[in-house]
Amino acid sequence: MRKELLVLLTLLGLLAASLAQLGFFDLARLERGARNLLEFSRGMVPPDLGILPLAGRALLETLQMAFVGTTLGFLLALPLGILGTRILFPRTVVVPARLLMAGIRTIPSLLWAVLLVIVVGLGPLAGTLALAAYTVGYLGKLYAEFFDGVDPEVIEAVRGAGASRLHLARFVLWPESANSVLSQLLFMFEYNIRVSSILGFVGAGGIGFYMYVYVNSLEYQRLATLLALIFLLVLGMDLASAWLRRRYLLRT
Secondary structure: OHHHHHHHHHHHHHHHHHHHHHOOOOHHHHHHHHHHHHHHHHHOOOOOHHHHHHHHHHHHHHHHHHHHHHHHHHHHHHHHHHHOOOOOOOHHHHHHHHHHHHHHHHOOHHHHHHHHHHHHOOOHHHHHHHHHHHHHHHHHHHHHHHHHOOOHHHHHHHHHOOOOHHHHHHHHHHHHHHHHHHHHHHHHHHHHHHHHOOHHHHOOOOHHHHHHHHHHOOOHHHHHHHHHHHHHHHHHHHHHHHHHHHHHHOOO
16 A cells, blocks of 8 residues: 555655646646736637638548548558458567658658658649558557457467468457457548648648648638638547447347
């Protein structure tokens, strides 16, 4: 009991020290922040609905970026996840595949967007490729873990019947992991919609470009309209994703 209490007190002490170092106890600064937030909120009311046609087109571009980026990333992540599965391949295959996925995953989406803007130029192509790259690293690792979690006795039984690695992946790994694979794909699509809304800050297209313009020009009423549209899109995707999970992924 004393040991657990000591650990708890140590963690609380570390938390308090970190909060103090980060400025959470600077009351004057927090007060200024609260006043600035109030002024910012007042500047957003009422939203400027006159930009709805422009905002709608930008939002559609954002949705397209998220959809294409997620799809391309999934198509690359699935075979990479299979190559990173220990129960199918030797270490000489698994280790390079996992290192590749870890390397891709190390770079966040926003930095991928910066790099790809340099490579392919400004616009939604850079943003789409950035989302695809991060999706590969994220989903690939998860899929490899899902496949490693399949009952090895089932794998050995099917392998003993003469099945190849391709047959094992198609008729054992996929049926056993399909729900988890598709569930994470839906989550990644939701995540990419959120992320794609800010990639425009670095010139990678989508509604984020207009958010960047309105923030810099202090047009907060127009910014409020964009934020409201993004909120509605994310809410709609959450509802659609929940329905798909209930309808298709939770059947027994």
